[in-house]
Amino acid sequence: MTPARLSVNDVSVRFGGLMALEGVGLEVGDNQLLGFIGPNGAGKTTLMRVIMGIVQPVSGQVMLDGQDISKLNSVQRIHAGVALGQQIVKPLRAMSLLDNVALAFGGSKLLSPLRALSVRSRATEREAARAILSDVGLGAVTDKLPNEVPLGYLKRLEVARALALGPRLLLLDEPLAGLSKPEAGEMADLIAGLPRPGLSVVLIEHNLPQVLRVCPHLYVQANGRGLAFGPTDDVMAMPAVRKAYLGGEG
Amino acid sequence: MAYEIVVLTNMAISILFALSLNVITGFCGQVSLGHAAFLGIGAYTSAILSKAGVPLVVTFIPAMGMAALVGLVVGVASLRVRHDFLAITTMGVVFLFTGIVRKQDILGGEIGIAGIPAPEFGRIGLLVTALLCVLAYLLFVIRIRKSWAGFAFDSIAEDEDTARLLGIHVPRFKLFAFLVGTAGAGLAGALYAHQIRFIGPDSFGFVESISVLAMVIIGGIGSIWGVILSAALLSALPQFFQIIDDFKLLVYGLLLFGAMRFAPDGIDGLLKRLFRRAGGTR
Numbered sequence: 001m002t003p004a005r006l007s008v009n010d011v012s013v014r015f016g017g018l019m020a021l022e023g024v025g026l027e028v029g030d031n032q033l034l035g036f037i038g039p040n041g042a043g044k045t046t047l048m049r050v051i052m053g054i055v056q057p058v059s060g061q062v063m064l065d066g067q068d069i070s071k072l073n074s075v076q077r078i079h080a081g082v083a084l085g086q087q088i089v090k091p092l093r094a095m096s097l098l099d100n101v102a103l104a105f106g107g108s109k110l111l112s113p114l115r116a117l118s119v120r121s122r123a124t125e126r127e128a129a130r131a132i133l134s135d136v137g138l139g140a141v142t143d144k145l146p147n148e149v150p151l152g153y154l155k156r157l158e159v160a161r162a163l164a165l166g167p168r169l170l171l172l173d174e175p176l177a178g179l180s181k182p183e184a185g186e187m188a189d190l191i192a193g194l195p196r197p198g199l200s201v202v203l204i205e206h207n208l209p210q211v212l213r214v215c216p217h218l219y220v221q222a223n224g225r226g227l228a229f230g231p232t233d234d235v236m237a238m239p240a241v242r243k244a245y246l247g248g249e250g
Numbered sequence: 251m252a253y254e255i256v257v258l259t260n261m262a263i264s265i266l267f268a269l270s271l272n273v274i275t276g277f278c279g280q281v282s283l284g285h286a287a288f289l290g291i292g293a294y295t296s297a298i299l300s301k302a303g304v305p306l307v308v309t310f311i312p313a314m315g316m317a318a319l320v321g322l323v324v325g326v327a328s329l330r331v332r333h334d335f336l337a338i339t340t341m342g343v344v345f346l347f348t349g350i351v352r353k354q355d356i357l358g359g360e361i362g363i364a365g366i367p368a369p370e371f372g373r374i375g376l377l378v379t380a381l382l383c384v385l386a387y388l389l390f391v392i393r394i395r396k397s398w399a400g401f402a403f404d405s406i407a408e409d410e411d412t413a414r415l416l417g418i419h420v421p422r423f424k425l426f427a428f429l430v431g432t433a434g435a436g437l438a439g440a441l442y443a444h445q446i447r448f449i450g451p452d453s454f455g456f457v458e459s460i461s462v463l464a465m466v467i468i469g470g471i472g473s474i475w476g477v478i479l480s481a482a483l484l485s486a487l488p489q490f491f492q493i494i495d496d497f498k499l500l501v502y503g504l505l506l507f508g509a510m511r512f513a514p515d516g517i518d519g520l521l522k523r524l525f526r527r528a529g530g531t532r
């Protein structure tokens with residue numbers, strides 16, 4: 001049996017006196033799209049940051065394709081194939097949207113200053129960046145600076161940049177937030193089309209209708225604990241989920 | 251004529267020195283309040299060697315090497331600290347440097363090193379050598395700017411955490427900036443020692459560190475041409491007007507304040523804005 005693309009085991013995180021995560025776990029297979037839902041403050045972003053190596057858990061383990069990556073730092077994890085589109089957008093404001101994405105295509109040049117020094121051309125990376133930006137609907141504004149476009153565009157830039165890293169596991173933290181209804185639908189379609197052999201996606205979203213529409217599997221978290229995990233219809237039928245996540249109605 | 255040559259040589263040395271700090275502070279975004287220490291390391295290394303009979307041009311290599319070696323150590327230490335604390339750490343370096351020099355007899359102690367041999371090729375030769383050094387260093391930093399190293403630096407200077415999430419190995423790039431920047435300062439120091447032919451701990455202290463930082467900020471952080479222009483101007487002024495030399499820290503302080511308040515992008519940003527206005531586009 002091939003190991004799961006991502007396997008998170010028994011992860012706990014403490015922020016001072018607050019247990020942000022308590023023994024949570026989940027698994028994502030290859031070519032999968034997992035929806036990750038839960039109320040505000042459930043610890044969703046924190047779990048993404050643990051997987052990415054930004055937050056250190058007090059216990060637990062993160063495995064990528066059967067390899068324990070718990071000891072790697074975030075740069076090593078990125079080059080191992082994990083990428084994160086953050087909830088709070090962090091564009092590099094001094095460069096165009098195009099260069100924001102082109103930089104992420106830098107690969108090994110970003111690991112070695114000497115290699116970086118030996119290469120001048122950005123042409124290939126910019127071409128690839130242009131293609132991804134037009135995939136996420138930013139084809140018309142590639143040369144704009146981040147401050148010249150609305151937040152919705154920056155959310156898409158965040159996704160484009162994460163994709164440019166060429167991940168095997170793509171983590172997206174609320175990529176639909178800030179988009180209009182039709183835009184959110186388009187973005188959800190785009191995300192639904194991403195998984196393929198060699199790429200799995202975890203989608204954190206508050207836009208429940210879109211999540212239910214595009215995600216075949218769900219993971220639900222509340223108050224730092226895993227609540228449910230499985231096929232979307234089964235999970236949504238569980239009383240505990242309806243109670244915790246939907247505030248008990250129905 | 252001789253006087254003009256001295257002024258021009260000093261100008262070239264200042265430009266080299268400012269360009270070297272611009273790699274660390276401008277390109278990579280790491281504020282340094284102690285850059286004069288590396289000028290000093292280069293100056294002392296070169297002075298001692300050339301007094302022992304080593305030709306000036308040959309002393310350039312160990313001068314750069316010593317400065318870069320200490321720069322690497324400071325760089326490694328700086329990886330663990332962030333912005334405001336980095337300023338304090340680098341400030342510590344310059345006090346440490348002058349403190350150590352004052353206590354070392356081989357380094358001339360309080361008195362310094364006098365009688366540094368005149369360069370074998372004369373004053374004009376030194377000016378030409380200084381200009382060649384500036385040119386070589388300039389070409390190198392332009393190469394950095396235009397390559398992927400400059401691209402990566404841009405991201406680190408703006409936001410280290412985001413740079414990391416784009417897969418950039420931030421520590422390696424920072425160390426690279428410290429190496430290149432401190433080596434450049436070492437080279438400037440070697441030239442300086444042979445221009446003045448007398449060096450002492452007071453030439454490489456906190457005031458000199460602030461002066462060079464002022465050149466970088468007034469020129470426009472990261473802008474190669476702005477920094478060259480401001481280093482040329484700021485190094486020439488005190489040579490022509492004694493009063494500016496007497497009140498150097500005050501004048502630089504005021505200029506710094508003025509730049510930060512009215513032209514945060516320095517001369518570079520100011521000129522760009524003027525040209526844009528003159529060009530008629532918004």
Ligand SMILES: Nc1ncnc2c1ncn2[C@@H]1O[C@H](COP(=O)(O)OP(=O)(O)O)[C@@H](O)[C@H]1O
Pocket residue numbers: 015018020038039040041042043044045046047
């Ligand atoms: N760096 C931090 N330091 C302290 N508390 C934090 C930090 N990050 C998150 N928290 C807290 O941890 C809990 C979970 O936050 P988060 O993971 O952002 O939840 P979610 O993304 O599900 O809304 C919240 O109570 C939040 O205030």
Ligand SMILES: [Mg+2]
Pocket residue numbers: 044045046087173
């Ligand atoms: Mg969140």
